[in-house]
Amino acid sequence: MNGYKCYHVTVHLTRQEQDLRATARAFGDEHITSVAMEYVKSGEWPWDVFAKAADADLIGRSFDQDIGGNQASLVEECLVAQEFCRADSSVGIAINGATVGCFAVSSFGSDEQRRRWLPSVADGEATSSIALTEPDTGSALSKVTTTAKIDGDEYVINGEKDWIANGVSSDWVATLCRTNPDSKGPHHGLSLIVVPTDADGYEAQARNRLGLDAAEHATVHYDDVRVPRENLLGEEEGQGFSQILEWLEHGRIEIAAAHLGMAEGAFDRALAYAKKREQGGQPIGDYQGMRWKLADMHKQLEVANAQVYRAARLVDQAEAGEDVVESTTDQASIAKLYATEIACDVAEEAVQVFGGNGFARENEVEHFYRDVKAGTIYEGTSEVQRNTIGKVLFDEL
């Protein structure tokens, strides 16, 4: 057995983390579940719920205190994401996604940039975006073609991005651009630049999608968009790809937590239904066929919970300078791969428990089932996660 590292880490939540989870769950019950179906039906972005979440101090918690945050750990961020999505898959992901561009600014931005772009998001008044994917460049991110050329004190940006969360309604978009087309290495020559969405030449159109009805995803065109050079994130050009890798380690674990929450939400609803719905003179939950199904779903959720918080804790420990021997990249990919795939299984089985009612638009599990699928696609598809895990196993990462 050469080289295989498995340390059987058990994750216990501290009292403070348990309290935060309880607060986020209570918020979800009171302010998300109660109104979610209205947003799912109308397709409107849930600004009201977002503002209430900010008032409850549940948005932008990872930001520094001077810009409205609590320097929350990744474990804490995951607990909130999970509870929001457990309350409702669609509204939950919309609210979680409001801060999607913020990690780049808070981690790589200057003090001035952090103060300019982050407080309005923490206050629930604005959302953010991150634009990496292009119509012809998704999984192979290093091939990004959107260009940013220097002209005097400005960057001039041209290109197209696709599937950008909040691309129409956010205030700004951290955009991955090619700043040096002559750069030799595949991962060089890319930079993250913040683009305000009211800049001339920035055009976004919302896409029609399978699910996540209360969220928004857009195709974005940059046509000679001019932004000041000081909108570059990081001290110099060419750091974009490594910045994205650092973001993805956090982002993948948070997405895993969010989709685990969706799966738990679907499960909660299926279990309650199985106890109440009667067929043949008894609750359907008294049939062994239904019980085994629910037992398998519960088993998947328990294992996913262990892996998501193991990965999140490891990243927190590594960032605190502790000696972490495992690969956090590997653990993040395992968490994202496992949690998002079991979320699809669990949501499908939840629809099955509901029978015909599960297929009805007015029933919550119907949209949970449609919503979970995105998890196996964004922030690296399941195949990309398997590639990453494989590279770690073969010492290529």
Ligand SMILES: Cc1cc2nc3c(=O)[nH]c(=O)nc-3n(C[C@H](O)[C@H](O)[C@H](O)COP(=O)(O)OP(=O)(O)OC[C@H]3O[C@@H](n4cnc5c(N)ncnc54)[C@H](O)[C@@H]3O)c2cc1C
């Ligand atoms: C709801 C939603 C929200 C999103 N939000 C954002 C956002 O906010 N910002 C953003 O930048 N992007 C966002 N995306 C885009 C998302 O990250 C990409 O869709 C994803 O990375 C896959 O890229 P692609 O769609 O171009 O698929 P492709 O890369 O074309 O992949 C197509 C298929 O080929 C497989 N494949 C590709 N390469 C390999 C390989 N090397 N090995 C094995 N299989 C491979 C893929 O796994 C997939 O099954 C979002 C997408 C969705 C659906």
